[in-house]
Amino acid sequence: MAVCNSSVLEVCIAHPSNTSMLSAVGFIMMPITLRISVAVIMIFMIAVGFLGNAIVCLIVYQKPAMRSAINLLLATLAFSDIMLSVLCMPFTAVTIITVDWHFGFYFCRISAMLYWFFVLEGVSILLIISVDRFLIIVQRQDKLNPQRAKIMITASWLISFCMSFPSVVGWTVVEVPARAPQCVLGYTESLAHRAYAVFLVVAVFFIPFTVMLYSYLCILNTVRHNAVRIHNHADSLCLNQVNKLGLMGLQRPHQMNVDVSFKTRAFTTILILFIGFSVCWLPHTVVSLLSVFSHSFYYSSSFYIVSTCVLWLSYLKTVFNPIIYCWRIKKFRQACLEFMPKTFKILPIVPGRARRRVRPSTIYVCNEHQSAV
Template identity: 75%
Template sequence: MMACNETPPGIFVALNTSLQLPGSNYRDLPTPLRILLAIIMLLMIAVGFLGNAIVCLIVYQKPAMRSAINLLLATLAFSDIMLSLFCMPFTAVTIITVNWNFGAHFCRISGMLYWFFVLEGVAILLIISVDRFLIIVQHQDKLNPHRAKVMIAISWAFSFCVSFPSVVGWTFVEVPSRAPQCVLGYTELPADRAYAVMLLVTIFFVPFSIMLYSYLCILNTVRRNTVRIHNHTENVCLSQVSKLGLVVLPKAHQMNVDMSFKTRAFTTILILFVGFSLCWLPHTVFSLMSVFSRQFYYGPSFYITSTCVLWLSYLKSVFNPVIYCWRIKKFREACLDFLPKTFKLFPKVPGRTKRRVRPSTIYVCSENQSAV
């Protein structure tokens, strides 16, 4: 086993020699399954690169799309592109060959890039979540395109500072003989364990807690506003009916209030949050157990577990553009614009436009029509 940290040899031997087991003491995936996972990962690379590249091109080529939220989504897409290009291909090769053929130095670099791009994506999701919280719960729309660019620059700098220690040997990162990618290895050094905990807390636990609190507050606010608008509308409509002297009401007049406008964008971000949680919770638990549990790290099933967990963490790069295409109409239309005309089988039919309803607006019934 080769270690990729700068711990003095004497200290490393004293603390870790008795813990090293033979490198062959692990179960590998069957060859057909390895090939299948590698093929799926290659498809993930293609979909992740193309889908996220379209997001970036849309924001770059269309000035009308350069809002604060779209700049953040484009940055999230760019981090996923970098993850697809600089990390996933080497993992796919290692899954097939079961050997790391890229050297110890690149092991450090690939581990650093992995945490760097993942942390940047998490930071962008956190910024978006706080922005949605301020808009819907606090009624404060403070994020404009200029501030979004400043936040993006800060997030890149912060992500680099947090992930950089792994490339200079401030933590124990192992050349993959027990995993298809450089991962945090088991160590008893307090500094290594402290950095591993700090890294995982920064990447998952703190963002997850803040985003969960934000979304719970948003859901509660949307629910209360929906009930308030519904009750207010019924009361006002009944008062208007009594003023007109109508005694018999064949069918109660109902306002067609489109509540989807104020919740659809939030729902899209909520789906991204759920995808982030499902893809990254297993990897976070896996990393903690790798650092602190000798029995788990040197167990025969560690390679299989690490392969599945890493594959799941990469799935998030493909997940985001699929959600954009499903949930965002402008993104679907822009994707169609990038297709050659020969691929457009059906003519574009104009759809119905819906009136937008602002979350803080109370809608009342007048005698002739609904008015704001």
């Protein structure tokens, strides 16, 4: 591997093999102050992503009450983000500062495989969660229990590994920096290499995005339809639901306390994760495809800056997820406060009113002021 540096332009012959030698091409470097700033931000992201996702995993591991199917999936998503933070982001931060890859060509391929491996795993977990929400809310089928969730998690790890491993053995061109701050998909005219690159980005983004978008549109339509139906037939619906539950013997069934926002809030949390996934990964997917198919884009002087920005955005998801958990999920937020040392707890914890958890599989009832399905 030959890497050449200058004060303004970086020249790199990135690949040592005879089949994918590249001609020397210059590109515009980021200023040293900006490179250091980006690297410092990435180090902060590594710390926050590692600690935040580690707390999520510890909560699920240490608290048996938290080991529901959905929480096991969220813990797996957190673990994949931890691995991405620890095994990929530090090398990218070093390369951003030095504008050189110091870890060897073969580890470059391994790091690229690990990057796609953990990303594929995180995406597959989001896909499983979205399908589960679709089955519960639209199809009214609650089939995912903790045992089945463990089986699907194991299968997702195996499938993700099988899909990412070919990048190690040369099924696609993986460029060694300094053209980019990380080992990325490079330009190639080989149909086989292009086919695998397309397969990779389609599996990472386009298929999950399409399935999740369809699931959430159906869920939104179902929620809207139920809201209209409930609003128009509130009284009769309440009586029907109470009859189904066999509660007609109660003197005042309308005094029952029901968490009517359970389904909607859980769905909204997953929807926010989906939006975060789309925002963080759409630019990276587009840039990856352009890198493989567009000679002019890959050899342009701005490619280094563009690839740095999209890589930073893709890593931002590792920080984004645990923040959403603590913001949206009360039990995670309470558990996070328990893990914090007492010296950091500025505000006292106000005891809230105890409320029985409403499971997604139960039939919802309504009182004279609220209703749900």
